[in-house]
Structure formats: C-alpha cells, structure tokens
Amino acid sequence: MRKFFGRGLAAVAVAGLLAASTGPVAAKDLELTITAPAGAGGGWDSAARSLQEVMMATGEAKSVQVVNVPGAGGTVGLAQFIGSAKGNPDQLFVAGITLVGASISNKSPVDLTQITPIARLTGDPLVIVVPKDSPIQTIDDLLKTIKEDVAKTIWVGGSAGGADHILAALVTKAAGADPSKINYVAYSGGGESLAAMLGGQATAGVSGYGEWEGQIKSGDLRALAISYPEPIEGIEAQPLKAQGLDIELVNWRGVFAAPELNGEDLEALKTAVANTLKSPQWQEVLKTRGWTDYYAPSDEFKTFIGSETERVRGILTSIGLAN
Template structure:
C-alpha cells in the first residue's frame, strides 16, 4: 500500500473509532526529549504526546528537554531519575545510536527499555539562499580545495547528517577526519545557524527545513534517500553521482526497572496513539513515513542498527 493510501486509511479508521486497539490509560505521562526545543526529537515527542491524549491513552503529558551529546545527557537523566516509572517515555533514534558510538558515554541505551520505532525519514542538505554555492557539486569542489572551509551544520556528532557528510568526503577522496562538522543541541539552533550563514551547509529531515525551503530562505540541494521524496524536486545523492544513502528513524524507550506487563501497557498505549487522528495529521504535516515496530522485532532492529552504523562510521573514518 502506498504511503498516502496508508495515511488515508488510518485517518478513516481513527475518525470512525473502528481501530481494534485497547490500552491502559496513564494519568500524567512524562516524555523526556533528549534535545533542545525545535528539532526532530522535540517535534516527535510533542506530536506523540498529543496523539496519546487524542487516543485517550494519557490524560495529560509533560515534557522535559535535556539536550547535548547526541541525547546521552538526556538518556543519563532518564535512566537515573525515571527508573521503575511506568508512566515515562524517552524519544530516541538513529542519531542517539551514532552519538553513543562516537562519544562512548558511561550510560548505555541497553540500560533503558525498548518500546517502539515510530517513523523514518531521510536527510535533506540545504544551503542558505544567500550562499555563493548553488549545488552539491559546488560544495564538493570547495570541500576538495579546502575541507576546513566547508562548515557542515547539523545534530550532535554521530548524527545521520554527520555520517552522510563523512560518507561523501570518502566518496570524493577527502579525509573524513578533516570534515568541519558543527554540532548543535537541537534543530532550532542548527536552523538559526544556517539562516544566519554561520555554517556553509546544513542537514536534517525535510520537515525541519520545510517552511524555510518553501519561503525561499533555504535551497535544498540533495537528499540521502534511495529515490526523490514524493512531490519534491530534490535530487538524491546517488543521482548526483555520490554513493551516499542513509536513513533516519525515531522511536521511544521506557525507563529501566519496569515489569514486562508495564512494558506491554506502554507499548499498547504508543501503538494506540499512532492510530489516532492527531498522529496521522502529524505524519502528513511533517512528511514522516510511518514505521511502527515493537517488541522483539524492535529490539533486534536496534541491535542491527548499532552494528550497521558502527560499520559505516568505521568505513568513513569517523571511528
């Protein structure tokens, strides 16, 4: 089924109340967003909170933003402060895995409890409209001449846009260690840096840049997807001759110390939320692809992602 048909089907079911899902309803649910406001994790966390309430799975939701170290700071606080809490969730995803690989912090994701993968998307690279560079080819030529002169703006070190930049460097014969990557604690900070011309090029999910692309303040020059994003005239890296393809995904974890029954209840709540009208609207608004995965399948997916990202980063000279 095509993505647009899938979304319409979910919306129709949500509107009629015909979704065959039941779940324990929490009172006040707490969502840890391990990034500063304005980015993909923040948007995802707040969209999920709204969907949980819309679905009747939670009566109220509070949020705690704690940015830094690719989510490791928020993860540490979540693991230590929310242990055993059956009404707490933390947003995470591929960016956190990459950051944990490069940063090697004392806290481990395995200390928390996997709940669900929610969405997937690909990175779009953009230039500020005032940039003298117009295409990815221009960026590559500048990168070859002087790697340090090209400032790449994006999420924390180890983020998928950082990995993509390293992959591109390797593709064009530039030492990935010379990449001048400028990490930010949240999408809002990265966007401000791009708009202000404080970085040469920026990368993130399309949804974070959409309003600036549509208003002409940013110029999209490439996407790390296997094919062009539907309805958008943005060439893929492979189209441009660079073998760079990497996806981003986001999900949620629960704290350590909860029981199997509590884990199942949280999983049921999240799955119920992803079938709500509010969540369907968020998918459409942000251009997210639904990618719900739970239970053992999600556990195994995260393990594979760790191995895959570690291999890509080693090959690209990042570790």
C-alpha cells in the same frame, strides 16, 4: 475537591481561556510519564508532546505527563531514565539518532540499547544544499569539488558529531576523499548555519529538510539531494540512493520504555502506542508538523537500534570523534 479548586483558580486567572481540557472517557488506565531528554521546543520535546496529546485524545492513556531532562545531547536524560525507571511500566522515553551519536562521542556509559524499544515514530530526511549562486549544480558536481580539494570544500551544519556532520562525512567518503580531512564548520543549529549558507560563506550545507524548506522553495538555496531512501511527495530533490550513491541517513525519532520491562506490562504499552500511531489523529499530527512517517514496531525497531548504533560508531570513528 482539591482538583476542582485548582481548575477553578485556573479559570478565574485567565478568564476562562484555559478551560480545562478533559479528554474523552479513558478506555485504559495507563498513567504515563514521557521523558523528553531535551529542553522545551526542540524535536524530541515536540514528539513527546504530540504523543501526549494523541494518547490522551484517543483514550489510549488516562493521563500523560511530559518531563524535560535536557543535557549533553540527551545522555543526561537517558542516564537518569535508566537509573530511575528500571522495570517501571508507566515510563516512556523519546529519543532519536542524535542520542545514538551523543552516547558514543561523549563516551557515555549509557546508550539506547539499554532500554526497551517500543516503536519508531518519524524519520525526517536531511537535505544537502548549495548557495543559489554556486557553480555546483548537481550532487556529482559536489562530489567532484570534494575530490579536487577536500579542505576547501567548506560544509556547514549542526553540532559536531550530529546527523548533519555524519551525512557530510558519508558524502565526503563517497567522493573518494578522506573523511577525517573534512572541513565541517559546526553551528548550534539549523538557524545559524542557514545564515552562513545564505551569506555565501560555505560550499555546501546540511540540515533537516523542514528547517530549510522555505529557502529551498523560494530559490535562495539549491537542494542537491535528500538522504531519505525513497523519494518523498512534495520534495523535489531526489534521494542520494536514486542518484547513484549508496547513502541513506534518516533523522528518526522513536519511543522507548524502561529497561527490564517484560510480560503483560510491556505488551500493554506496545499496544497502546501502536494504537495511538494508527489513529487518524496521529496522521493529522504528522501532517501539520511536516514529519515523515517512519513507523516500525518494537521488534523491527530493536534490530534497527543495534545496526544504527554500529553504523554511527563506524562513521564517528572515521571522522575522529570516537575511538
């Protein structure tokens, strides 16, 4: 009855625009809560909401709610999740490489190895660009410029210690310069650093490919390379690996379950998520959002988290953001 009243109110208030969207009859009884450790609108939030949408549409879960717990690169949300969800089979958590870095550079007592990996979802390439008027034509030109004067090579990108910064450090290191001398100017996100690139205030810039795609296609920025291990259809810029640099860095996102979750409950979650990710609806989401599929099942993802944490720690230490 009460539910009906709520729905009725909804319908009246916006003249039926919000006609209640009840999914198909639920095949499973999972009632899940997904924590996105970031504010509404960002990458983790949209990943969580897409997962919510597809899980309900495919009937893999009866109901899914998304909770945003923003703060400190996701470490606030992670700490809260670890504290409150222990052993709880109804809780999921969405996170990515930025949280790995944030745990380390914020000296947070919690990190992703403390929760249960379920699946890796997507992995977006980062792109290295230069302004269109720049004399730098290829990645080798950029390496030469760095080698000549690492201080005068001004990089712009997202926040300090994030994936953009890490990639810039890796490239600096590959050029044979000292990564701790990198002149990386951090901006709050892809938007502000884009303005700095277009204004010609920087030598090179790093961002998620999708964020700068428009300017790359319109010719305002010249893409030198992407950080994905293999070439991607529809992206002209070639991987760093294909251009002779042994660097790969993917801005991955994954989904996790509560700590200390075992047995049947864990298997049920794994199956539900795996089925969701195999559905045509999920492929559709990847396409419309412009995300690159980077699926890995639970076990593989677990090893990946371990190696990724060590690798990020190594790079952050070399640029002086961790010790």
